[in-house]
Amino acid sequence: MDDLDREILAVLQEEGRISLTDLASRVGLTLSPTHRRVRDLERGGAILGYRAVIDPVPLGLGFEALVFVTMRQEDRETLMAFEAAVRDVPNVLQAQRLFGDPDYLLRVRTADLDAYAQLEDDVLSTLPGVQRLNSTLVMKNLVTDRPYPTRPR
Structure with missing residues (x-):
């Protein structure tokens, strides 16, 4: 990946x-080499997709919680089952497996505290x-949703 x-x-992260x-x-650049570079970035996996950034409040999702998950056991089968199940929970916006304790961090959005509870x-709790x-x-x-720095430090 070069400077261009x-x-x-x-630019694409901002617009x-x-x-x-x-x-x-x-x-x-001219149009043709720009198009080729964008296509190559998409095919190479640097660009994963395009989406609109949405304000969750008008959707009725004004409540946010960070949920730290500690697993009962950490065998491969249990972890894979948990990860598959958490992908199916639409209110989980982000899920990360962590080193150490806790085992996972989930970012969750709901309407309010009662909906979160x-x-x-x-x-x-049943995952x-x-x-x-x-x-x-x-x-x-x-x-x-800050854009990634394109020049690592």
Whole structure:
């Protein structure tokens, strides 16, 4: 990946709907090589997809919790079952497996505290292998969906 690819990625992270013509102009290339580079970045997996960034509040999802999950056992079968099950919970926006304790971190959105309590009681606590859930309620988001730095430090 060269400097032009990094510049293309930086622009696309900020303006995912920019036209190829405008993108070419911004990075100082003509249309054809810009299109080729974008296609190569997509095929190579640097660009995973495109989406709109949505405010969750108008969707009725104004409550956010971070859920730390400790597993009862950590054999492969249990972990794979948990991971498959958590992928099917639509209110889980992000799920990460961690080193150490706890084992997983989930970012969850619901309508309110009552809806979260019901989700925890009826769904999250019943996922395969779960021993303990520890929730932290999000007071305020300071940084969300920040673009990745295209020049690693």
